[in-house]
Every structure is written in C-alpha cells, then in structure tokens.
Amino acid sequence: MSFSLSAPASVMSPLPEGTATHCPYCALQCGMHVTQTDLNQAEITPRDDVPANQGGLCQKGWTAGALLRSPHRLTTPLIHGKPAGWDEALGYAASRIARIQDAHGPDAVAVFGGGGLTNEKAYQLGKFARVALRTSQIDYNGRFCMSSAAAATNRAFGLDRGLPFPITDLGDAGAVLLAGGNVAETMPPFVRHLNPAGLIVVDPRETPTARLAALHLQNAPGTDLALALALLHIAIADGHVAEEYVAARTTGFDAVRDSVSAWWPERAERVTGVPVAAMRQAVAMLAEAGNAVVLTGRGAEQHAKGTDTVTAYINLALTLGLPGRPGSGYGCVTGQGNGQGGREHGQKADQLPGYRKIDDPAARAHVAAVWGVDPADLPGPGRSAYELLDALGTPEGPKGLLLFGSNPVVSSPRSGHIAGRLAALDLLVVADLVLSDTAELATVVLPTAQWAEEAGTMTNLEGRVLLRRRAVAPPSGVRSDLEILSGLAERLGRGGSFPADPRTVFDELRRASAGGPADYSGITYEKIADQGGVFWPCPADDHPGTPRIFLDRFPTPDGRARMVVVDHRPPVEDVDADYPYYLTTGRLLAHYQSGAQTRRVADLTEAAPEPFLELHPDLADHLGIRPGDMVRVTGRRGVTEATARISAAIRADTVFLPFHWEGPNRLTNPALDPVSRMPEFKVCAVNLAVVGGGR
Numbered sequence: 001m002s003f004s005l006s007a008p009a010s011v012m013s014p015l016p017e018g019t020a021t022h023c024p025y026c027a028l029q030c031g032m033h034v035t036q037t038d039l040n041q042a043e044i045t046p047r048d049d050v051p052a053n054q055g056g057l058c059q060k061g062w063t064a065g066a067l068l069r070s071p072h073r074l075t076t077p078l079i080h081g082k083p084a085g086w087d088e089a090l091g092y093a094a095s096r097i098a099r100i101q102d103a104h105g106p107d108a109v110a111v112f113g114g115g116g117l118t119n120e121k122a123y124q125l126g127k128f129a130r131v132a133l134r135t136s137q138i139d140y141n142g143r144f145c146m147s148s149a150a151a152a153t154n155r156a157f158g159l160d161r162g163l164p165f166p167i168t169d170l171g172d173a174g175a176v177l178l179a180g181g182n183v184a185e186t187m188p189p190f191v192r193h194l195n196p197a198g199l200i201v202v203d204p205r206e207t208p209t210a211r212l213a214a215l216h217l218q219n220a221p222g223t224d225l226a227l228a229l230a231l232l233h234i235a236i237a238d239g240h241v242a243e244e245y246v247a248a249r250t251t252g253f254d255a256v257r258d259s260v261s262a263w264w265p266e267r268a269e270r271v272t273g274v275p276v277a278a279m280r281q282a283v284a285m286l287a288e289a290g291n292a293v294v295l296t297g298r299g300a301e302q303h304a305k306g307t308d309t310v311t312a313y314i315n316l317a318l319t320l321g322l323p324g325r326p327g328s329g330y331g332c333v334t335g336q337g338n339g340q341g342g343r344e345h346g347q348k349a350d351q352l353p354g355y356r357k358i359d360d361p362a363a364r365a366h367v368a369a370v371w372g373v374d375p376a377d378l379p380g381p382g383r384s385a386y387e388l389l390d391a392l393g394t395p396e397g398p399k400g401l402l403l404f405g406s407n408p409v410v411s412s413p414r415s416g417h418i419a420g421r422l423a424a425l426d427l428l429v430v431a432d433l434v435l436s437d438t439a440e441l442a443t444v445v446l447p448t449a450q451w452a453e454e455a456g457t458m459t460n461l462e463g464r465v466l467l468r469r470r471a472v473a474p475p476s477g478v479r480s481d482l483e484i485l486s487g488l489a490e491r492l493g494r495g496g497s498f499p500a501d502p503r504t505v506f507d508e509l510r511r512a513s514a515g516g517p518a519d520y521s522g523i524t525y526e527k528i529a530d531q532g533g534v535f536w537p538c539p540a541d542d543h544p545g546t547p548r549i550f551l552d553r554f555p556t557p558d559g560r561a562r563m564v565v566v567d568h569r570p571p572v573e574d575v576d577a578d579y580p581y582y583l584t585t586g587r588l589l590a591h592y593q594s595g596a597q598t599r600r601v602a603d604l605t606e607a608a609p610e611p612f613l614e615l616h617p618d619l620a621d622h623l624g625i626r627p628g629d630m631v632r633v634t635g636r637r638g639v640t641e642a643t644a645r646i647s648a649a650i651r652a653d654t655v656f657l658p659f660h661w662e663g664p665n666r667l668t669n670p671a672l673d674p675v676s677r678m679p680e681f682k683v684c685a686v687n688l689a690v691v692g693g694g695r
C-alpha cells in the first residue's frame with residue numbers, strides 16, 4: 001500500500017509541519033497536522049491554532065493514523081463476501097435496487113447514514129435518497145445521539161445549534177452544570193475550557209469528569225427530569241428568578257413555575273437519590289456565579305423522555321436568565337465528528353438541507369429548484385432510525401438498505417433483533433473502511449476512503465464549519481463515498497446530478513441551504529481556511545459568520561424563548577423482582593462508538609481489550625461476584641457476558657457497560673421518545689449471575 005501527499009490547490013496545500021486537518025472521531029474536531037513519514041506512516045501532531053483543542057489531543061486522536069495503513073482496511077469490493085471489481089459491484093447493487101423498487105415501489109429501498117460523514121456526504125446522501133432512489137426511507141445514527149437535545153432546543157429557542165456560543169466562552173462561566181456528560185473521557189481537551197471550582201456534574205457514576213468537579217450529583221439513571229424540576233423549584237423558592245430577563249425574553253414562565261411547585265426537593269431526593277443539600281448547593285452555585293452555563297450530554301438525553309428532560313434543564317437556564325447572555329447559556333455537548341452538520345443537510349427522515357422541514361411547501365420548492373426536480377416528486381418524511389431498522393425485511397418494510405457510516409449491529413438498541421432484521425433483507429449494501437460487524441452481513445461491501453484521504457467540511461460542536469484537507473493518498477482500490485454515490489446514480493439512470501468532487505458538492509449545498517435556519521450560503525473553503533472555521537448561519541459572501549446566535553433575540557416568531565411545562569415519569573422499564581438492577585451504558589476513553597475503527601488500533605485495544613461490567617462493592621458482595629469474574633447480564637431482550645470490575649464509583653443499584661463491543665445493546669430498550677424518537681439507551685432493568693471464576 002503506498003501513500004503520497006497530494007499536490008492540490010492553495011487551500012489544500014500541505015504545510016511544512018504537515019497538512020492541517022481535523023481528527024476523524026468526535027465533535028470536538030481537534031485540529032491536527034498529518035505528515036507522511038519516510039517509513040510510509042501517517043504521523044499526527046496536535047495543532048495549537050484550533051480553539052477547541054489548543055494543542056491537546058486524546059489517545060484516539062494521537063493513534064488515528066494507524067488505521068490509514070492498517071491491514072484491516074478493505075481495498076476491494078465484496079459481493080456475498082467474495083472480492084469483485086468496482087464495475088461489477090456497483091452494477092450488481094444498482095440492478096438489485098432497481099429490481100426491488102420495480103417490484104415493491106420506491107420506499108422498498110432505504111438509506112441509513114451517519115453523523116461522522118462530512119457535510120458534503122450527508123447532503124449528497126439525502127439528495128441521493130430523494131432524487132436517485134425517490135425513497136422517503138432515510139434516517140441516520142444521529143437519531144441515537146443528538147435528537148433529544150435538538151428537539152428540545154428547537155422547541156425552546158426555535159433553532160438547534162449544540163453550543164450557541166464559541167467553546168472558549170465556557171472559560172468565562174463561573175459555574176457549569178454538566179448533566180450526563182463525561183467529557184474527561186469522551187472529549188478530553190474539552191476539560192481545559194471548564195473551571196473545576198464551578199463545575200457541577202450529574203452522573204450515576206463518579207466518572208473522571210465528576211472527580212474533577214466541585215459538586216457531584218449522583219442520581220439514579222433516568223431521573224434527571226425530576227432533578228431538573230426540583231432545581232428549578234429551589235431556584236424559584238430561593239428568589240433566583242431573573243425577573244427582567246424572564247419578562248423580556250421568554251414566554252410560558254408562569255405555567256412552568258406553577259408546575260414545578262409539586263417538585264419540592266425532598267420528593268426529588270426520594271426519586272433521584274440526590275441529597276437535598278446538594279441540590280441547594282448546585283442552585284446556589286449557578287445563581288451566584290455571575291455567568292453560568294447548563295450543558296447536557298447523552299446521559300440526560302438518551303431516554304424515552306430525553307426531550308422533556310432537556311426542556312427541564314433549559315427551563316432552569318431560562319429562569320436564571322442565562323441563554324443569550326455572553327459567557328452564559330444552555331448547550332448540548334454534541335457527539336460525532338459531524339454530529340452538528342450531519343443533522344442539518346438532509347440525511348434525517350424529516351429534513352431537507354439547511355435544516356429545513358421536508359413537509360414545509362416553501363422548503364420543498366426551494367430545494368427542488370436547486371435539485372432540478374418537481375417539488376411534487378420529492379418524497380415526504382420517512383421512518384426514524386430505530387423504526388426504520390425494525391421494519392427492515394418485514395412485509396411492510398424496506399427490502400433493501402444502503403448503509404454509509406454506521407454499525408448498527410453493535411450500536412442500535414435491542415441489537416440482536418436488529419441483526420435479525422438486517423439479515424432478513426434482500427439486499428444490504430454497506431460502504432465502510434473496514435469489515436464492520438454490520439458489513440459482515442452485507443450482500444455488497446464497498447470500500448471507502450477515509451478522513452485524511454479526502455477533503456470535506458465538518459461542523460463541530462460549536463457550529464463552526466471546519467475544513468478537513470486531504471493529507472495522504474488513499475490506498476489503491478478504495479473510492480470515496482461521493483464517488484460511490486455518483487457511480488450508483490449513474491447506473492440508476494440518474495447520472496449528471498451527483499458530482500464526486502467535494503467542493504462542487506459543497507457549492508450546491510450552499511445554494512440548497514440558502515435562506516434555511518442553518519444557512520451556509522456565505523461559507524467557502526477559502527473563508528474557512530482564512531478564518532480558521534466559520535460559524536453558521538453565514539448568509540452572504542461578505543458575512544463573517546455568527547459565533548453567538550441568541551444575543552439579541554431567539555429565532556422564534558416573537559423573538560422569545562419558549563418555556564414548556566414538562567413532568568417526570570419513571571424509566572419505561574423499571575426494576576422489579578426478576579430484573580432488580582438498573583443497567584446504564586456509555587463510553588470509555590480508548591474506544592469510539594461501535595468500536596469498528598478503534599478495536600482495530602493496537603494501542604487502543606491494549607488500553608481497553610474487552611467489555612467489562614462496572615458494579616459497586618456492596619452489590620458484588622451481595623451476589624458473590626469477585627473482581628475478574630465472568631458475569632452474565634440478563635434482560636428482557638437479551639443476554640451478554642462481561643468481566644466484573646468492582647468500583648465504589650458507581651451507585652449500588654446500577655451497573656454500567658461500555659457499548660463499544662457487540663453485546664451490551666442486546667439488552668437496551670428501544671422505547672422511543674415521542675418527540676425525538678430517541679431510544680432509551682441509558683436505562684433498562686437487568687439481573688446478574690456469575691458464570692465463571694476470576695482470571
């Protein structure tokens with residue numbers, strides 16, 4: 001396998017210290033230089049000119065080069081597991097797609113995308129579904145990630161941008177409440193923006209992030225809504241309402257105030273397990289800090305009541321007068337590399353580019369004009385991610401699926417069932433860099449280029465649009481996702497409108513997004529390179545971008561933020577005599593998501609070789625579990641096994657499994673949030689039994 005530095009146009013030029021680009025993994029999108037060494041390795045060094053990481057990287061970022069030249073890379077298409085040429089593979093996939101659609105209609109072929117894809121790819125995938133396949137059946141893994149925060153912020157503020165301010169503003173906040181986020185492991189350089197003396201962490205586990213904090217509220221999984229209601233109750237009772245702000249910038253306060261009167265702190269203590277004194281201290285810290293920020297992560301959001309939970313935290317922030325005030329606010333800590341941009345440009349079932357709604361006639365007319373099609377020919381909204389996966393291969397559901405940038409055999413809730421649905425398809429086409437757990441089931445596998453081998457834009461957790469430059473040549477035999485979509489479109493008789501050059505696609509995306517909530521029309525690759533990133537909205541060539549979006553008004557019809565009444569309810573599946581313990585799931589520093597990439601990096605598998613079950617010493621004693629024992633974890637939907645790791649850092653009623661390996665998600669509950677369609681990844685009920693002695 002050979003690599004060479006590309007010799008491209010000005011903004012793409014490699015610098016003496018290597019090509020300036022960004023990490024392949026999370027939404028912090030740390031800046032890094034990639035250099036090809038004499039030994040044909042890709043060497044990575046952090047950039048100090050990128051505000052998000054300021055010269056820091058985590059272990060995943062440092063080792064990201066390993067996968068560029070790894071023997072695990074796919075370098076030839078596969079049909080039914082056997083190597084095939086590109087022409088043959090694309091021709092075979094296209095003819096099977098056509099046959100399925102002829103027999104069952106356009107919706108019989110579905111598309112599933114990912115929040116790790118560049119803006120260009122996410123845009124093109126959405127267009128490909130609606131224009132080349134004419135299917136309504138497209139959704140993506142971001143539904144499992146950001147959707148509850150997105151739904152709640154749209155409801156409250158009229159717009160969803162993870163952080164509505166630059167990340168460096170966090171340094172001006174005297175207090176930050178972080179609910180359900182473990183940034184010390186999930187985005188280590190994020191920690192440098194936090195002031196530990198003012199940090200409050202809400203988490204059932206005493207995580208590395210909680211250990212940094214001045215105050216840790218160790219609630220039971222699935223109880224953040226009760227906690228947030230009680231914090232608001234205390235804030236009101238203790239006279240911390242920002243009266244002028246509430247009157248001038250919000251609606252709905254009176255009803256919210258009345259509704260939280262029932263959530264007196266002692267009641268919330270019984271539900272959450274958080275002592276009243278700690279709740280009072282948290283409110284005092286936020287109210288007396290001057291500037292304060294409320295942040296949510298997946299721990300608070302990945303519930304069947306995630307949207308309402310985030311709404312309750314936003315109500316707290318609004319009551320304290322934080323959103324739209326410099327140095328203060330509410331934000332959600334976005335997850336995947338392009339978790340933000342990936343939810344703006346149309347790979348979501350109900351969306352068109354520019355964060356437009358697919359059922360809005362004006363949005364359809366605008367986008368159809370850019371695409372050169374009749375608005376009447378654009379399909380309507382389709383199924384959400386879990387509902388789509390659950391329908392695969394059923395009589396009413398899609399018979400074929402094209403999958404780009406996700407590994408749902410590991411990452412979807414009730415994953416054993418979803419593996420069965422995928423296996424029931426007539427056609428599964430997977431584009432990936434490696435033979436992921438899902439690609440192993442595919443009819444056709446298409447090997448793709450990856451981050452440092454191609455150009456494109458990514459929108460980080462701040463809403464800052466960044467440029468990923470091509471730093472090394474891809475191995476021979478792979479194609480870019482854009483080339484794959486172009487090749488498929490051509491074979492489906494839709495050639496011509498699916499260019500494979502990222503810059504050409506970005507220019508079309510700019511036009512398609514113009515006038516939408518996420519307006520990219522004034523952003524160019526050159527401007528990103530010059531400014532070190534551009535915050536959307538950026539509606540004109542001479543517009544500098546918008547680092548802080550809510551300073552003067554909220555983008556609602558009356559310019560005010562909306563406070564919405566919400567109420568607590570228990571987890572959809574509560575503990576009982578058969579399944580007496582809460583299971584929660586999450587992440588480890590060394591692995592990324594389904595592990596498809598990081599389980600193939602030697603340094604990372606050495607750091608975290610296998611799944612483990614974290615449980616409290618009291619619970620371990622009670623069940624006779626010793627460190628290193630193999631434990632069987634049984635739930636209503638499945639069973640998995642993991643090695644016991646005994647730690648006083650977790651609540652005694654709760655166990656934790658990292659989801660980076662196939663297994664944990666066999667147990668998780670696909671109960672969906674009614675607004676966001678987010679599954680309840682963060683709490684279900686399980687039982688435990690020792691199956692083997694320690695090693």
Ligand SMILES: Nc1nc2c(c(=O)[nH]1)N[C@H]1C(S)=C(S)[C@@H](COP(=O)(O)OP(=O)(O)OC[C@H]3O[C@@H](n4cnc5c(=O)[nH]c(N)nc54)[C@H](O)[C@@H]3O)O[C@H]1N2
Nearest residue numbers: 026180181182186221222297298299335336586587592593
């Ligand atoms: N190392 C690493 N970093 C990553 C990723 C990765 O896979 N690995 N993925 C990226 C992506 S896509 C995302 S979305 C982010 C996620 O980033 P985070 O949200 O920080 O990650 P999680 O570990 O899923 O969840 C955070 C915490 O929520 C806690 N929790 C569980 N249940 C509850 C609850 O009911 N309430 C509260 N308050 N907390 C609860 C868990 O104990 C966990 O410590 O990370 C990104 N960064």
Ligand SMILES: Nc1nc2c(c(=O)[nH]1)N[C@H]1C(S)=C(S)[C@@H](COP(=O)(O)OP(=O)(O)OC[C@H]3O[C@@H](n4cnc5c(=O)[nH]c(N)nc54)[C@H](O)[C@@H]3O)O[C@H]1N2
Nearest residue numbers: 141144145405406407411431432436585593594596659681
């Ligand atoms: N139990 C539990 N389950 C969870 C969560 C949890 O907290 N608990 N978190 C959920 C969240 S927040 C998320 S974001 C999901 C993520 O879970 P997945 O959607 O499975 O995400 P990844 O593992 O990142 O999968 C990305 C796949 O695409 C490939 N890939 C990477 N880059 C590209 C590219 O440019 N093109 C193509 N074609 N392929 C590419 C990778 O090799 C990998 O196989 O998991 C969800 N599942």
Ligand code: SF4
Nearest residue numbers: 023025026030058061
């Ligand atoms: S924090 Fe995220 S973006 Fe930064 S190096 Fe680690 S994985 Fe990459």
Ligand SMILES: [Mo]
Nearest residue numbers: 144145335336
């Ligand atoms: Mo995520």
